[in-house]
Amino acid sequence: xxxxxxxxxxxxxxxxxxxxxxxxxxxxxxxxxxxxxxxxxxxxxxxxxxxxxxxxxxxxxxxxxxxxxxxxxxxxxxxxxxxxxxxxxxxxxxxxxxxxxxxxxxxxxxxxxxxxxxxxxxxxxxxxxxxxxxxxxxxxxxxxxxxxxxxxxxxxxxxxxxxxxxxxxxxxxxxxxxxxxxxxxxxxxxxxxxxxxxxxxxxxxxxxxxxxxxxxxxxxxxxxxxxxxxxxxxxxxxxxxxxxxxxxxxxxxxxxxxxxxxxxxxxxxxxxxxxxxxxxxxxxxxxxxxxxxxxxxxxxxxxxxxxxxxxxxxxxxxxxxxxxxxxxxxxxxxxx
Numbered sequence: 001x002x003x004x005x006x007x008x009x010x011x012x013x014x015x016x017x018x019x020x021x022x023x024x025x026x027x028x029x030x031x032x033x034x035x036x037x038x039x040x041x042x043x044x045x046x047x048x049x050x051x052x053x054x055x056x057x058x059x060x061x062x063x064x065x066x067x068x069x070x071x072x073x074x075x076x077x078x079x080x081x082x083x084x085x086x087x088x089x090x091x092x093x094x095x096x097x098x099x100x101x102x103x104x105x106x107x108x109x110x111x112x113x114x115x116x117x118x119x120x121x122x123x124x125x126x127x128x129x130x131x132x133x134x135x136x137x138x139x140x141x142x143x144x145x146x147x148x149x150x151x152x153x154x155x156x157x158x159x160x161x162x163x164x165x166x167x168x169x170x171x172x173x174x175x176x177x178x179x180x181x182x183x184x185x186x187x188x189x190x191x192x193x194x195x196x197x198x199x200x201x202x203x204x205x206x207x208x209x210x211x212x213x214x215x216x217x218x219x220x221x222x223x224x225x226x227x228x229x230x231x232x233x234x235x236x237x238x239x240x241x242x243x244x245x246x247x248x249x250x251x252x253x254x255x256x257x258x259x260x261x262x263x264x265x266x267x268x269x270x271x272x273x274x275x276x277x278x279x280x281x282x283x284x285x286x287x288x289x290x291x292x293x294x295x296x297x298x299x300x301x302x303x304x305x306x307x308x309x310x311x312x313x314x315x316x317x318x319x320x321x322x323x324x325x326x327x328x329x330x331x332x333x334x335x336x
Contacts, residue, residue: 019333144285150182
């Protein structure tokens with residue numbers, strides 16, 4: 001199954017809501033009155049199809065203020081946020097106000113405007129000549145951070161890169177065990193420490209190991225306990241200070257992993273982690289089930305941070321580079 005098909009079929013229930021909502025919005029418009037001399041067109045039946053008669057035209061509705069307001073509400077319900085929804089619909093209205101439009105035309109226009117917002121932030125995680133390239137991965141507990149590290153490690157290893165993982169969330173045994181499973185699958189060493197150990201000390205040891213073995217990449221997991229932001233800030237700052245003793249330019253990437261099911265809370269998480277850590281890029285996980293994918297558009301519009309990858313499941317190929325056109329089409333329910 002192609003990633004776009006997964007994106008379309010599994011990623012969003014909100015895509016169905018947007019697609020169906022646009023259809024209902026257009027069809028709900030009162031039909032224009034036909035001239036008295038023109039009889040109502042009969043329904044197209046089997047005979048009409050066999051004889052090649054043209055199908056009836058798709059339903060159309062005049063794009064007016066009321067329709068725009070309904071579109072705005074639909075996008076806000078998909079977690080796009082008020083400001084972004086207003087911007088998308090305003091751009092969509094340019095050159096179309098007062099015209100009769102079909103549901104397909106509206107969906108295509110929405111996809112175009114969404115892709116335009118997403119295009120500047122769709123960038124893969126940069127790779128540098130530094131060895132090891134240190135990637136600090138941050139995010140709240142439960143965001144899919146640990147699984148994302150495992151998938152990245154497996155993908156980089158499959159691409160011929162040597163990788164070391166540091167299980168820096170030393171307060172959660174489940175996170176360490178999960179990384180060990182991924183490391184075993186990928187043939188990647190996972191460095192651990194006793195539960196409750198100092199994460200900065202583990203990061204220092206991992207940096208030493210990565211340098212000694214000539215590893216290309218060092219992926220460092222971190223805790224995500226936002227209940228006490230001061231402690232988390234101090235912990236991350238200490239990890240950075242320690243690894244910079246080995247390499248003053250590290251970390252070379254700081255990835256923030258976000259859970260799409262949190263909706264607008266993802267915006268707050270970006271604000272917090274940008275203050276706590278120097279976030280260089282985003283990874284969005286769990287774009288399936290009840291996820292409202294519009295929040296990714298809001299993130300791009302508000303912060304402009306690179307979106308490196310998105311995830312729609314638990315398998316290794318369910319984490320893929322972010323493609324703005326595929327995402328936009330999937331979000332509004334366009335099949336291809």
